[in-house]
Amino acid sequence: MFEKYDLTNKTDDRTFAKSIEPLQMRLGILQRALRDYKIPTIIVVEGWNASGITMVINELIQYLDPRGFSLFSIGSPSDEERARPLLWRFWTKIPEKGRIAIFARSWYSRALAENIVGIDWKKDLKRSISSINNFERQLSDDGAIILKFFLHISKDEQKRRLDMRELDPLTSWMITKGDWDFHNQYDSYVPIIEQIIEETDTQKIPWKIIEATDKNYTILTFYSTVIKALEKRFALADIQDKNNHKNEIIKPKKVEIKRKSSITNSFSKEEYQQKLVQYQDRVRDILYRLYKRKIPLIIVYEGWDAAGKGGNIMRFVRHMNPRGYDVVSISHPDQTELNHHYLWRFYTRFPRAGHMTIFDRSWYGRVLVERVEGFCTEYEWKRAYNEINEMEEHYIESGGGLIKFWLEISNEEQLKRFKQRKEDPLKQWKISDEDWRNRDKWDLYEAAVDEMLARTSTSIAPWTIVESDDKLFARLKTLKTVIHYCESLLK
Numbered sequence: 001m002f003e004k005y006d007l008t009n010k011t012d013d014r015t016f017a018k019s020i021e022p023l024q025m026r027l028g029i030l031q032r033a034l035r036d037y038k039i040p041t042i043i044v045v046e047g048w049n050a051s052g053i054t055m056v057i058n059e060l061i062q063y064l065d066p067r068g069f070s071l072f073s074i075g076s077p078s079d080e081e082r083a084r085p086l087l088w089r090f091w092t093k094i095p096e097k098g099r100i101a102i103f104a105r106s107w108y109s110r111a112l113a114e115n116i117v118g119i120d121w122k123k124d125l126k127r128s129i130s131s132i133n134n135f136e137r138q139l140s141d142d143g144a145i146i147l148k149f150f151l152h153i154s155k156d157e158q159k160r161r162l163d164m165r166e167l168d169p170l171t172s173w174m175i176t177k178g179d180w181d182f183h184n185q186y187d188s189y190v191p192i193i194e195q196i197i198e199e200t201d202t203q204k205i206p207w208k209i210i211e212a213t214d215k216n217y218t219i220l221t222f223y224s225t226v227i228k229a230l231e232k233r234f235a236l237a238d239i240q241d242k243n244n245h246k247n248e249i250i251k252p253k254k255v256e257i258k259r260k261s262s263i264t265n266s267f268s269k270e271e272y273q274q275k276l277v278q279y280q281d282r283v284r285d286i287l288y289r290l291y292k293r294k295i296p297l298i299i300v301y302e303g304w305d306a307a308g309k310g311g312n313i314m315r316f317v318r319h320m321n322p323r324g325y326d327v328v329s330i331s332h333p334d335q336t337e338l339n340h341h342y343l344w345r346f347y348t349r350f351p352r353a354g355h356m357t358i359f360d361r362s363w364y365g366r367v368l369v370e371r372v373e374g375f376c377t378e379y380e381w382k383r384a385y386n387e388i389n390e391m392e393e394h395y396i397e398s399g400g401g402l403i404k405f406w407l408e409i410s411n412e413e414q415l416k417r418f419k420q421r422k423e424d425p426l427k428q429w430k431i432s433d434e435d436w437r438n439r440d441k442w443d444l445y446e447a448a449v450d451e452m453l454a455r456t457s458t459s460i461a462p463w464t465i466v467e468s469d470d471k472l473f474a475r476l477k478t479l480k481t482v483i484h485y486c487e488s489l490l491k
Contacts, residue, residue: 001194001197001198002152002190002194002209005152005209005211006211007152007153007154007157007211007213008211008213009211009213009214009217010213010214010216010217011214011216011217011220012216013216015216016216016219016220019220020219020220020223023220023223023224023227024062024063024223025063026227027060027063027064027223027226027227028063028064028065030227030230030231030234031064031065031068031069031100032065033230033234034068034098034099034100034145034230035068035098035099036098037098037234038097038098038339039097039098039143039144039145039233040094040095040096040097040098040099040100040101040139040143040144040145040340041095041099041100041101041144041145041146041147041230042094042095042100042101042103042139042144042145042146042147043060043100043101043102043103043147043149043226044103044106044108044146044147044148044149045057045102045103045104045105045106045149045151046105046106046108046109046148046149046150046151047149047150047151047152047153047212048151048152048153048158048186049158049162049179049182049183050153050158050161050162050165050179051151051152051153051158051212052151052153052212052215052218053104053105053151054104055215055218055219056149056151056218056219056222057071057102057104059219059222059223060102060222060223060226061102064100068098068099068100069095069099069100069101069102070093070095070099070100070101070102071102071104072093072101072102072103072104073104073105074103074104074105074106074109074110075105076113077089077110077114080352082353083294083296083352083353083354084296084350084352084353084398085350085394085395085398085399085400086107086110086111086114086128086131086398087107087131087132087135087394088347088350089110090103090106090107090135091135091343091344091347091348092344092347092348094139094144094340094341094344095144096336096339096340097143097339097340098339107132107135108132108196108200111125111128111129111132111196112125112189112192112193112196114128115128116192125192125196127397129196129199129200131390131394131397132200133199133200133202134387134390134394136200136202136205137202137204137205138341138343138387138390139341140204140205141383141387142341142342142380144341145229145230145233146205147208147225147226147229148200148205148206148207148208149207149208149209149210149222149225150193150197150207150208150209150210151210151212151218152209152210152211152212153212153213154213155183155186155187157213158183158186159183162175162179162180162183197209208221208225210222210225249379249382249383250383250386251382251383251385251386251455252385252386252389252455252456252458253455254451254454254455255454255457256454257450257453257454257457257463257465258465259406259408259449259450259453259465260408260465260467261408261409261410261413261467261468261469262410262467262469262470263467263469263470263473266470266472266473267472267473267476269472272472272475272476275476276315276475276476276479279476279479279480279483280315280316280318280319280479281319282483283316283319283320283479283482283483283486284319284320284321286482286483286486286487286490287320287321287324287325287356287486288321288324289486289490290354290356290401290486290489290490291324291354291355292354293354293490294353294354295353295354295399295400295401295489295490296350296351296352296353296354296355296356296357296399296400296401297351297355297356297357297400297401297402297403297486297489298350298351298356298357298358298359298395298400298401298402298403299316299356299357299358299359299402299403299404299405299482300359300362300364300402300403300404300405301313301358301359301360301361301362301405301407302361302362302364302368302404302405302406302407303405303406303407303408303409303466303468304407304408304409304414304445305414305418305435305438305439306409306414306417306418306421306430306431306435307407307408307409307414307468307474308407308409308468308471308474308475309360309361309407310360310430311471311475312407312466312471312474312475312478313327313358313360315475315479316358316475316478316479316482317358324354324355324356325355325356325357325358326349326351326355326356326357326358327357327358327360328349328357328358328359328360329360329361330359330360330361330362330365331361333345342363342366342376342380342384343363343387343388343391346359346362346363346391347391350395350400351400353399363384363388363391364388364452364456366380366381366384366388367381367384367385367388367448367451367452367456368445368448368449368452369438371448372441372444372445372448385451385452385455385456388456389455389456389458389461392456392458392460392461393458393460393461396460396461397460401485401486401489402461403464403481403482403485404457404461404462404463404464405463405464405466405478405481406449406453406463406464406465406466407466407468407474408465408466408467408468409468409469410469411442413469414439415439418431418435418436418439453465464477464478464481466478
């Protein structure tokens with residue numbers, strides 16, 4: 001692939017000076033338009049060491065309003081980032097609507113650096129490439145512009161630049177043994193980098209390879225490509241954009257999931273108390289083992305209003321070390337969260353290695369309350385099934401554990417509990433007008449629940465239906481499920 005690019009391309013100073021100024025002025029206009037139209041933009045600049053990544057970014061940002069962009073220089077992960085999946089550190093950095101995020105190296109460099117190790121590096125790299133394609137597609141489907149550049153120079157040119165930097169007292173500190181090691185393996189890395197580029201070069205999010213031998217040519221090509229891409233985005237009619245999206249929705253196949261709210265046999269209170277303490281102690285011990293093995297765990301609680309999620313979670317964590325877990329209660333997103341892709345606020349709350357996060361409601365709100373109440377478009381909730389499955393798959397394949405509970409109660413049991421809450425002064429805070437309004441839409445929610453379970457119960461992340469008309473049984477079932485799941489993780 002690289003052999004077809006002409007590394008002798010040059011632009012003389014006169015042509016450069018004449019061409020660059022209008023582009024610089026145009027860039028400022030387009031940045032303001034991105035802000036006004038609330039379009040998030042991501043610019044990724046990759047390339048060989050010493051190819052000019054810092055140079056082209058520096059040229060670009062001089063003509064951007066600094067209040068409207070963020071620059072991320074991506075190097076080796078911090079301890080916090082090492083304790084998370086590969087894409088976590090990038091999900092947390094995606095720009096708000098109307099802002100620009102510029103990545104001086106990105107998920108591509110990290111996938112290369114962190115996967116080219118071990119016996120199964122080809123398999124690991126393939127998995128990372130798949131996750132990256134999903135990540136970029138999800139952001140693009142949500143309206144983000146993603147521009148990707150690779151600055152290409154020859155091995156001889158790279159050596160010349162490394163030598164020059166080493167001889168200059170002002171830049172010698174920049175050159176490390178790792179730079180030379182990478183240079184010495186230049187030929188070995190060519191086919192790997194070509195593979196990554198080819199497998200992530202999509203119609204909607206293509207790569208732009210820039211022959212970066214000549215400074216003027218590199219900067220001018222970079223600028224021209226950015227301007228053309230942004231102008232193309234604004235040239236698309238809104239109606240065309242929406243119609244294109246509708247044709248691209250991929251919904252996972254349905255699997256049959258049966259919901260049941262009641263059980264045949266229950267526990268006596270004495271049996272319940274005995275098993276509860278026994279299970280709580282076992283869960284506490286298992287979580288210590290997960291901590292030692294640095295395995296993160298997510299537990300998702302979804303279910304009908306008044307199904308008992310709060311009481312279930314209280315019993316679940318009662319014997320645990322509070323420093324080892326977080327309980328995240330999900331409600332309406334705030335403005336900052338609304339300005340990001342809807343999955344952003346969940347990625348930011350994912351547990352680090354060895355810790356547990358319990359979600360009291362979760363990302364499934366997109367295909368439940370947001371769908372039924374019209375808080376998102378049909379296109380947005382229909383595409384969410386696949387996005388959720390991809391997110392969960394990436395998290396699990398990165399070494400995390402995930403348990404998903406749906407707490408099922410009957411319509412009659414919900415009404416009974418609503419009335420109890422209304423009449424009990426100590427529980428009145430649990431019931432609101434919104435709960436009654438949601439109850440009036442029971443049939444709509446039931447259809448949404450059925451489709452959610454059918455499309456997102458996967459082999460790698462299945463749903464567990466918890467029969468919750470009997471609260472005591474429900475609490476024990478969730479504890480027992482966690483015990484069995486975590487013991488399988490620890491094998």
